[in-house]
Amino acid sequence: MEMEFVVIVLGLCISCAFILTTFSMLGVGKPKNLPPGPTPLPIIGSLHLLGDQPHRSLANLAKTHGPIMLLKLGRITTLIISSADAAKQVLQKQDLVFSNRHIPDALNAHNHSHYSVVWLPVSTQWRTLRKIFNSNIFSSNSLDANQHLRRQKVHELIAYCRRASESNHSVDIGRAAFRTTLNLLSNTIFSKDLTDPYKDSGKEFKELVGNVMVEAGKPNLVDFFPVLKNIDPQGIRRRMTCYFGNLFDVFEELVKERLVMKKLKQDDVLDMCLKINQDKPDEINRTHIKCMFLDLFVAGTDTTSNSLEWAMMEVLRNPHTMAKAKQELAQVIGKGKIVEEADIMRLPYLSCIVKETLRIHPPVPFLIPRKIENDVKLNGYTIPGGTQVLVNVWAIGRDTTLWEHPLEFKPERFLTSGVDVRGQDFELIPFGAGRRICPGLPLAVRMLPVMLGSLINNFDWHLAASIKPRELDMTEKFGITLQKADPLCVVPTPLN
Numbered sequence: 009m010e011m012e013f014v015v016i017v018l019g020l021c022i023s024c025a026f027i028l029t030t031f032s033m034l035g036v037g038k039p040k041n042l043p044p045g046p047t048p049l050p051i052i053g054s055l056h057l058l059g060d061q062p063h064r065s066l067a068n069l070a071k072t073h074g075p076i077m078l079l080k081l082g083r084i085t086t087l088i089i090s091s092a093d094a095a096k097q098v099l100q101k102q103d104l105v106f107s108n109r110h111i112p113d114a115l116n117a118h119n120h121s122h123y124s125v126v127w128l129p130v131s132t133q134w135r136t137l138r139k140i141f142n143s144n145i146f147s148s149n150s151l152d153a154n155q156h157l158r159r160q161k162v163h164e165l166i167a168y169c170r171r172a173s174e175s176n177h178s179v180d181i182g183r184a185a186f187r188t189t190l191n192l193l194s195n196t197i198f199s200k201d202l203t204d205p206y207k208d209s210g211k212e213f214k215e216l217v218g219n220v221m222v223e224a225g226k227p228n229l230v231d232f233f234p235v236l237k238n239i240d241p242q243g244i245r246r247r248m249t250c251y252f253g254n255l256f257d258v259f260e261e262l263v264k265e266r267l268v269m270k271k272l273k274q275d276d277v278l279d280m281c282l283k284i285n286q287d288k289p290d291e292i293n294r295t296h297i298k299c300m301f302l303d304l305f306v307a308g309t310d311t312t313s314n315s316l317e318w319a320m321m322e323v324l325r326n327p328h329t330m331a332k333a334k335q336e337l338a339q340v341i342g343k344g345k346i347v348e349e350a351d352i353m354r355l356p357y358l359s360c361i362v363k364e365t366l367r368i369h370p371p372v373p374f375l376i377p378r379k380i381e382n383d384v385k386l387n388g389y390t391i392p393g394g395t396q397v398l399v400n401v402w403a404i405g406r407d408t409t410l411w412e413h414p415l416e417f418k419p420e421r422f423l424t425s426g427v428d429v430r431g432q433d434f435e436l437i438p439f440g441a442g443r444r445i446c447p448g449l450p451l452a453v454r455m456l457p458v459m460l461g462s463l464i465n466n467f468d469w470h471l472a473a474s475i476k477p478r479e480l481d482m483t484e485k486f487g488i489t490l491q492k493a494d495p496l497c498v499v500p501t502p503l504n
């Protein structure tokens with residue numbers, strides 16, 4: 009009897025799956041007027057088309073199906089936006105309905121997504137957190153006030169490179185940039201270093217942040233087949249729970265340490281958060297504060313350090329760009345000096361190099377996934393509720409209708425164009441746009457030129473003898489951010 013039951017249930021399941029798949033392939037029950045897209049295979053949909061460079065594969069598919077393309081990734085209906093015009097529709101004209109997030113399963117560890125500004129839906133809690141970010145942490149006044157905390161870190165980066173040059177060692181630019189960015193952020197947030205370039209003491213914190221990046225960047229079966237959620241077949245949520253827990257312990261210690269000091273006068277983010285928590289405890293509690301720190305480190309480190317590595321890579325591949333940048337720096341601040349945040353305004357060519365790097369190597373190629381709750385009309389198409397929305401910023405930065413010779417690294421294109429990265433010009437949106445635009449933008453556009461300009465202005469950089477600039481390996485590795493597959497290691501010679 010039992011056996012019969014199992015066979016009947018199995019039979020019913022297979023029949024249902026077959027009927028559902030057939031109906032879905034025939035379009036039965038679907039809203040009319042869906043955007044075009046590749047025909048899905050049963051069960052996997054179009055997952056097989058992604059490959060290991062989904063930003064490239066989807067850019068190619070968009071050439072056939074258009075800039076508003078719908079596909080099925082496993083069980084997840086996904087809308088791919090691949091033009092500046094369509095991005096403007098989604099991120100500006102209909103911003104509100106496209107502003108919630110599609111949450112990867114790993115981010116549910118410790119219920120992080122319930123407290124995190126990155127993953128909360130647009131809501132009162134999200135607005136409160138964004139207000140703290142915009143008015144207290146990343147406002148010009150706050151960033152000016154704690155600039156001294158970052159200045160020292162750039163001096164230490166240059167000292168580290170100087171030591172490498174004395175022993176004729178190469179510098180792994182990505183690693184040095186990651187460490188410096190981590191310390192720039194930890195000084196902005198806690199007024200202290202959490203990692204030391206010469207010692208192992210800060211290694212654990214750096215590794216924890218690194219591990220979070222690795223897990224978050226792994227393709228997770230659960231994100232395509234939510235039915236596997238409880239099984240967590242790759243163990244990603246399990247490991248993430250462990251890393252988040254360890255990071256929260258570090259943050260808890262730092263909070264306790266500061267509360268014991270009893271005077272909040274460091275002008276850093278921790279002071280600000282504790283003060284808001286004291287004055288308005290219903291706005292943010294201790295869990296919000298710890299989740300906020302996690303967000304700041306996860307969202308701020310890889311993005312910034314990868315951009316710096318790509319920027320160095322591009323100036324090394326393009327010696328005339330390097331020469332022009334050196335000339336501008338020598339004229340404006342003097343050879344061998346460290347760039348200050350206040351100098352950036354007077355270094356237009358350096359700022360153009362940063363923009364051009366973000367155009368051609370956007371660190372977050374699909375922005376952070378959005379989601380719509382209900383059916384939405386977009387350019388005459390109907391997008392079904394529940395759809396995940398990815399904006400392929402990488403493809404937009406290479407659109408030949410927007411950019412002349414898009415594959416060439418030409419910072420000069422920005423000298424006269426006025427196009428900026430701040431979310432108003434949809435051909436260049438590496439930080440996103442609309443209400444979900446990256447709140448860390450004002451800090452990133454200070455840190456990047458300061459680090460890049462200081463590296464260029466203090467050293468000549470040499471590739472290994474056998475490598476010619478144009479032969480540098482430009483292969484990308486897709487993950488939470490778009491990294492260089494092969495680390496850039498170069499030997500510095502001091503300029504003075």
Ligand code: HEM
Pocket residue numbers: 125126127138193303304305307308309311312315370371372375376377438439440441443444445446447448449451452
């Ligand atoms: C080159 C550096 C950076 C790039 C390219 C970048 C890019 C992005 C992008 C594309 C988004 C999603 C925007 C959207 O959905 O429209 C985002 C969100 C976010 N970024 Fe950044 N980011 C950078 C640096 C930073 C830094 C330094 C911080 C903070 C220390 C930061 C904190 C955040 C946060 C908290 C969010 C989530 C905002 C929300 O969902 O409301 N980012 N960033």
